[in-house]
Amino acid sequence: MSSDLEIVPLLKLDLRTEPDIVTCRQHARQFAAGLGFDLQSQTRISTAVSEVARNAYQYAGGGDAEFQVESEYDGLHRFDQRRQALVIILRDQGPGIKDLATVLSGNYRSTTGMGVGLIGARRLMDAVEIDSSSAGTVITLRKNLPAKASRKTSDELKKLVVEQAPKPPSNDHIITEVQLQNQELLGVMEEVRARQEELTQLNKELEQTNSGVLALYDELETLHRVGLLLASKIDQRAVIQALIEATTDLTGAEFGTCYLRGGVQEDWTRYASAGPQQALLQCLPEIEHPDFFGPDFGSGALEHIPDHSIHAEPCCCSRFAKALFPGVTLRSCLTVPLVDSDLAVIGALVFGSAEPCIFSERSERIVASIAVQAAVAIDKARLYDSVKAASEAKDKFLAMISHELRTPLTPVLNIVSSLHQDASLPPTVREDMAVVLRNVQLEARLIDDLLDFHRIIKGNLxxxxxxxxxxxxxxxxxxxxxxxxxxxxxxxxxxxxxxxxxxxxxxxxxxxxxxxxxxxxxxxxxxxxxxxxxxxxxxxxxxxxxxxxxxxxxxxxxxxxxxxxxxxxxxxxxxxxxxxxxxxxxxxxxxxxxxxxxxxxxxxxxxxxxxxxxxxxxxxxxxxxxRAPAAPQSSVQQPSSLSILLIDDHTDTLWSLSRLLKRHGHTVTTASNCAEALEHSGQTVFDLIISDLGLPDGSGLDLIREIRKSRTTPAIALSGYGMESDVQKSTDAGFEAHLTKPIVFQSLLRTIAALTQAGTAA
Missing domain, CATH: 3.30.565.10 (Histidine kinase-like ATPase, C-terminal domain)
Structure with missing residues (x-):
């Protein structure tokens, strides 16, 4: 449905003199008041009308101003909900507005009046329409009545016209209008001042907020940096050292130290220290009794003593201070508990200084947050240490058990292999020996598989x-x-x-x-x-x-x-x-x-x-x-008779190897410990030394090192330990070869041949 407009004329004024402009402004304010506009809107309307009227008088030599009320009827709304607007039309017969687009863009500023002009009018009114040509200019200003203002009937508008009828010009009404203008100006200035104060306060609050945000960002960045530092460490001591160095630097303390709680008695152990005055802590024992920090330590938050010299009540800081040298002054003290996920106290951070009041709220806040991260990092490090210890224990156990399993297989394997190859034995006996040999070799293979798989897991293959x-x-x-x-x-x-x-x-x-x-x-x-x-x-x-x-x-x-x-x-x-x-x-x-x-x-x-x-x-x-390695049973080109020193504390292994070596034409001297071996090597020059590594009175590694001081005799190590690290240790000690038990005699013969041939070639 289309809407109809009803125009009710209110007043028409000529604009020929300065007083006419004042009168026009006065009527604009009075009509605005009569229509229900508030004081601020009245000022806006009268100012806009005054500026446009002044332009008509100043630039066009005069004109006229027409006031009217525009009412809209659409049949959809109640009367009190219909749109009404105060409309002021100002006309002149001047040459038109030059460079209107420049004026409206805001690049033109009037050098007279209040400097509001057309741009100001557009900001003050709801709508401004401008029609300018060489024949003159028509400017229509429109301001909609506020929603709370009552709508005026035609009769009410006519009454308003009567009340605002033009009066004969006089100086009194001009003075009155000027006074009102001054009051409005003072009101505007007061409003501007209030706004300025409000903006100043907002700026201060914004600066404080920005400072707080920057401080918070700095704290978060610090926590992030320390968190990354702690996460990069796995070893417990490395974690604790990095922790105390970072926190001591952040707090500005002269020294900082970290205690961890543990052991059967739940003692406190000092793990790490930092700070320019950390030497003051050298007097402290490494381990303190369980109540060193007091029975209630960790039940609350951190403990901060700004000035210990005026703090009389006993606390964990006072207990710490007593443990220092008598000549060491402790004024500022900050103690932070380290609490794990089960809420158990696992450690403590202690910071101190000879100066009072050096620890700020920010220091407390940051260190308390870092303490949470530190507890997690220490838990992780302890878990790593326990896993590492378990892994090392497993490695040692596996090496030991393989040694214990391999050692008794050596004499069995050698004797059975020898019997299996003995053509003088009946075929049925040799067949029986073949069955035993296969199963002994299978047992040895199972041990090798277990060790190989362990090497694969460890990545040491x-x-x-x-x-x-x-x-x-x-x-x-x-x-x-x-x-x-x-x-x-x-x-x-x-x-x-x-x-x-x-x-x-x-x-x-x-x-x-x-x-x-x-x-x-x-x-x-x-x-x-x-x-x-x-x-x-x-x-x-x-x-x-x-x-x-x-x-x-x-x-x-x-x-x-x-x-x-x-x-x-x-x-x-x-x-x-x-x-x-x-x-x-x-x-x-x-x-x-x-x-x-x-x-x-x-x-x-x-x-x-x-x-x-x-x-x-x-x-x-x-x-x-x-090509590939030869089969274990292949024949070996053996050297002539050698003088061999054979050392092993396992009686059966010593006996079986000695017997087989003698059967191949070698002269064998046996020893079951380091002392016997050193005695023999000091009395006789041997062509070859074959030694077990695990001897009752020392290590075969130490034995060969001692012999190497006076002899360059080739040496073969025998051991139940067959890891790459074990072979390397044998090589470093001076052995030319390392054979892993159970010793396959053919492999031993090939190794002997290789060493003696290499010695001959040299």
């Missing part, structure tokens, strides 16, 4: 990098496993179809991989089974090795897990076939180190298994001399 002929290595492994396959009546088939078969890797580790896979196939295939070893080139630069059997197979849901540690496919596999289930886990780790891959394939129970290994081929083929 080293790998050689040399050219290896895989076909030669497969032949070697087949020879080693032939006796086992024959005992199970297996049909071993070999199809070496790859035209290229040289890889870059560790020959010992690769042989162990092939041995593990082939031994598994033999073990998990029922008697009379078939096992096929095949090679081929699957891709231009990849060697494919597969070991396929027609044995028990693997359930599809178990295929993904068979390369995990201690996996054998099922509980039935564990109980039926034994073993640790580490072979394939070690195999995968070794193959991964060679940048290859290993996968298993089986159609399920009763359908056999295929293990597929992929290795990157080397760019060049391996020379004939660089």
């Amino acid at each position: 080293s790998f050689a990098r040399e050219l290896v002929d895989v076909h030669a290595m497969i032949h070697n492994v087949m020879e080693i496993c032939t006796s086992d396959a024959t005992s199970f009546s297996h049909d071993l088939q070999l199809h070496l179809e790859s035209s290229r078969h040289t890889v870059l890797g560790d020959p010992a580790r690769l042989q162990q991989v092939l041995w593990n896979v082939l031994k598994n196939a033999i073990k998990f295939t029922p008697r009379g089974g078939r096992i096929i070893v095949r090679t081929g080139i699957q891709e231009p630069a990849t060697l494919h090795i597969s070991v396929t059997d027609n044995g028990r197979g693997i359930e599809p849901e178990l295929l993904q897990g068979i390369f995990g540690a201690f996996e054998q496919g099922s509980v039935e596999g564990i109980t039926q076939f034994g073993g640790l289930g580490l072979g394939l886990a070690i195999t995968k780790a070794f193959i991964d180190k060679h940048e290859g891959s290993v996968m298993a394939h089986s159609l399920g129970r009763g359908h056999g298994t295929s293990i597929n290994i992929h290795l990157p081929l080397a760019e060049t083929e391996a020379p004939e001399v660089a």
Whole structure:
């Protein structure tokens, strides 16, 4: 529905003189008051009308001003909700407004009047319409009645016209209007002053807020920096030292120290100190009694004594002060408890200074926040230390248990191996010896697997990098496993179809991989089974090795897990076939180190298994001399009779090795401890020394160091400890070789031959 406008004229005035402008302003204010505008709006309206009227008088030589009320009728609103507006139309017959756009843009400023002009009028009124040409200018000012003002009927408007009828000009009404203007101006000035004071106060509050924000940001940045510092440390002492250095610097203390609580008696141990005067703390004992800080320490927040010289009540700071040298002055003291997640007090930070009142609220706040982070960091460090200690204990236990398991295997392995090779014995006895030998070797292999897997977990497994002929290595492994396959009546088939078969890797580790896979196939295939070893080139630069059997197979849901540690496919596999289930886990780790891959394939129970290994081929083929290690049972070119000093505290090992060495033509002198060995070496010049490392009166490492002071005799270390670190210790002490128990006698013979040949060549 369209709305209709009703225009009610109020007054029309000529603008010919200065008093006319004053009269126009007066009527504008009075009409605004009569229509219900507040004082501020009255001033706005009268000022806008006065400025525009002055422009008409000053720039156009005069004009007229017409006041009217504009009422809108739309049929939708009640009368008291309709829009009404005071409209003032000012006309002149001047030349028009030059550069109107510049004036309205605000770039023009009047040099006369109040400087409000058209721009001011537009700001003071709700609407300003300007129609300017060379024939004159018409400016319409409109101000809507406020929502709370009552709407005027036509009769009320006519009454308003009568009340505001023009009066004869006189100086009195001019003076009155000027006085009103002055009052309005004073009111405006007062309002401006109040606003200015309000702005000043707001600026102060804003500055304070900004200062607070900057301080808070600085505190957060400090907490973040210290938090990162603490998080970067794992060792407990490193964490505590970083903590006390950072907090002492932040507080400005002359010294700071950190105590931790622990032990059976819950004593306080001083761990770290910092600050320019930390030397003052040297008089303090490292350990204090449980009540050093008082029975209630940690039950509340931190304790701050601004000036200890005027603080009479006993506190944790006073107890700390008494522990210092008598000549040391402690005025300011700040003590902060370290509380863990279980609300138990685990430590304390103590800061001190000879100056009073140096610790601010900010220092308290920051240190209290850091203490929370520190408690978490210390808990983490303690957990790390406990895990590290447990890991070291596990390593020591594993090394010790492997030593204890390996040592008794050496005489058994050597004697059984010797009997197995003795052609003078009846075939049935030699067959029995073969069974014993296989099981002793299996026991040794299980120990080696356990240690290899431990090395893999620790990341301490080293790998050689040399050219290896895989076909030669497969032949070697087949020879080693032939006796086992024959005992199970297996049909071993070999199809070496790859035209290229040289890889870059560790020959010992690769042989162990092939041995593990082939031994598994033999073990998990029922008697009379078939096992096929095949090679081929699957891709231009990849060697494919597969070991396929027609044995028990693997359930599809178990295929993904068979390369995990201690996996054998099922509980039935564990109980039926034994073993640790580490072979394939070690195999995968070794193959991964060679940048290859290993996968298993089986159609399920009763359908056999295929293990597929992929290795990157080397760019060049391996020379004939660089093939895989020889089989353990191969013959060895032995040197002529040697004079050997053999040292071992295990009687059976000493006896069996001595007997076998003598059987090979060597002269053997035995010793069971360091003292006997040193006595023999001082009396006789030996060609070779073979020594156990764990002796009852000292270490074999110390023994060889002592012998090396006067002798350069080649030496071989025997030990149940076979970690890389153990081998390195032997080398550093002066041993030329390190053999890990159980000692395979053929390996010992090869090592003896290598050392004596090297000595001859030298």
